[in-house]
Amino acid sequence: MGADRLVLPAARGSAGEGNEVSLSLRLAGLRARAGISEDRVASLEEQLERKVQALAASPPGFIRILFDDAALSKILDTASQLPDTPHWVILGIGGSALGARAVRDTLIPDRRQDLRILDNIDPDSMARAADQLDLVISKSGSTAETAAQLLFFHDRLLARGLDPWQHIVAITDPESGLLREVVGREGIPSFEVPSDVGGRFSVLTAVGLAPARLLGLDSTALIVGAQQMWESVRDGGRDHPLLRWVAEAHLRSIDHGQRCQVMMVYCDRLRTFGGWFAQLWAESLGKREDRNGVEVHHGSTPLVAVGSTDQHSLVQLFAEGPDDKQYLIVSAGRKADVALQTGSEGVHDDLGYLLDHTFGELFDAQREGTTGALRAAGRPVSELNFGELDEAHLGASFLFFQLATVLAAELLEHGGHDQPRPRQQQRGHGGRRQGTRASCTVNGCPHSHTPTLGERGRKGEEAGR
Template sequence: MITLTTENLEKIAAEHGLAAGDIEKGSALIPGYLKNIESKNQGFYKVIDDPTLIEKINSFAVNTAGKFDHFVVLGIGGSALGTIALQQGLTHLFAPSKLHVLDNIDPVIIKEIQDAIDLKRTLFIVVTKSGTTPETISQYMYFRNLCQNSDLKVSDHFLFITDPDQGLLRKIATEEGILTFEVPENVGGRFSVLTAVSLLPARLINLKIENIMAGAKNMRTAFLSENPNENLPFRLASIQYLLYNKGKTINVMMPYAQKLIRFTDWYRQLLAESIGKNGVGITPVNALGATDQHSQSQLWNDGPNDKLHIFIKVEKPAVDANIPNLHPQEESLKYLNNVSFNKLLLTEMEGTAQSLTKNDRPNIEIAIDKINEETLGGLFMLFESTTSFLGEFFGVNAFNQPGVELSKQITKKLLS
């Protein structure tokens, strides 16, 4: 269950907030916006209907069980961030993991991963739709060279997730018999979390990918609804757009759950790369509650009033514990007596929200009942579909990235 609470927008000065009914005023736009999104032939909300994808992933996972001690994902941006979000959100943060995501070309980190794995017991999952992403291809060539120098058969230790028909990796896979999974032609990298890009690595560490898809399907139902009270993605996009026009050009996503902080990294790319075009765009900032109350709260309350805060809270964490009453004689500690950690955490969130509200700083709350595969699937679909609506509001193509291509061209020229 994912819910949106917007009441604090009505409690602040009109120049910074929204009045009751402001969101509903734009509800007549929903049918046309949905038609426009459909006309762009984007598959991010359709790929979840492909039953063969889950079957192929499950079959591969069963057939490889016990063969590998390490799975190393080589990818960057949308080819890695969703996988990292799933891993952090749904696995033990401090336990050893079989899954390592190498999402940068920092040579120190590359060497540390190399030191942590046994090549003979490692599967490298190379993820790039184009097949030519320089960071990913350089990683691939480095680790392939290590395997070849160790007399390991490349097709036994590499798997490609790439374009179904074209590109360098598709060519190599065809020539050398390397197993591949597809990034659908009509799904861009930053929208690919609900494809094999992230579902395959998730399944290899025993996450329930069927439940991820179920959560995504539930949210898609809301996305396709023409009823503004049911269409949560449209409501959220409306808030972001209306407040952008009141000078709130920065969105701070702040989960009060440490296991969701890498989800905000995924969203940061999605929002920035999709909407930042033609001189418009929302700047995404991620923060962690309660940690960043102690690093950014002064700015939020007393600095420029140019931000919308999006809080995320978890109603029922997987575990909770009470704070013991060890110093009953200390009056200054009585407010903590037998309070649970989650109650303290969420009370601090409420205190932060109330403080912002009193200072006329707009803030909203997204609540989930728990962190599991279904809710994460729902959150991925919520923000992908919200972003597609934002593209319509801003009049930009949410599915291309022309500004990224120039830097790639310059990089190649400099290296040449």
């Protein structure tokens, strides 16, 4: 199937008046395999169109917030009142870190030290953490990892003779949670994350927009790009290429066991965008039960690869290993190119074929070669190209994959953007833990996998017997 170019209305903000925001999506198409027909794809596209219209009639939080001008203004106003500091540290995990990291690395990769993101509690990393102003991102504040980091930095600031609450900013639920209690008690600045937006869908809330604004990026353009993508899908009908991609992927997964979704990015700036996608896809689609309570153990496993690096580690498996994967090759308009000059022609005669070319030409040839090799091996390969790497295109791409995830969940008959069932059950047990297990609350993780210190001690005693 040929390329479908998603040309969105002219963007405001950093994209500039009159500039197009466009993504080019070339679909893998259907292979001549029993059971997959155009009629079946068309039936799924009709189902997905109905789902899109249902989302339009009753928008979930991650769509509703895109059109909440007051919420965006509040984020920008709060950011403008914060101290002018060159360095920030984000304490968060899951969706509270992955979105901000993708924004930073895609748009300003040379400023990683200006926004450090601590999304793990590896003691080595914590011991080396710098004493900087902290941006604490947690939906409830009770996530064990983020809470421990907060206590650690609180102590470090005290040891330096500083008032910790003068150096901490919170991004949290507007009404409830431990961190909201601290905000109210200490009067520290805070950004609000809407209660109806789950962590993995929160990148276009203060979770991603506040760090972007603090780094001098155009948060408004991120939102505008996402708005344009939503309007494109909402008004595009069943023929919209996003719906086709989801429908084809579903049939390949269910009928032929191609349940691993490989995103191979040919752009270093998009490495961590791939990580953001992986959490969104895995946590949204990996479900034990469907919406009717039937045990199904559905899911699609995301795998992020980087071209051309992983041509030398994974592509052999992709082309000749088990046919249990489908592929999305992602590329983008590049910011710069570097030429290989003829002054190096004396290095070795066998290297002459590289001269008078650019790294961009070599990179494109590598991507095209890999794509062709996978197709020749009969693998289903789609291609997505970001027209540019700016705020508007990134915002549109975030929403593209959020919508793709929700639509994929619809075909699996469960709610992709809902809180997982175990997490909802945990909420019914009351607020603070009472010697039970701690759970990952930022991104709605359903697993109770962090034992209390007392429980860990008992397990240690049992192991020593």
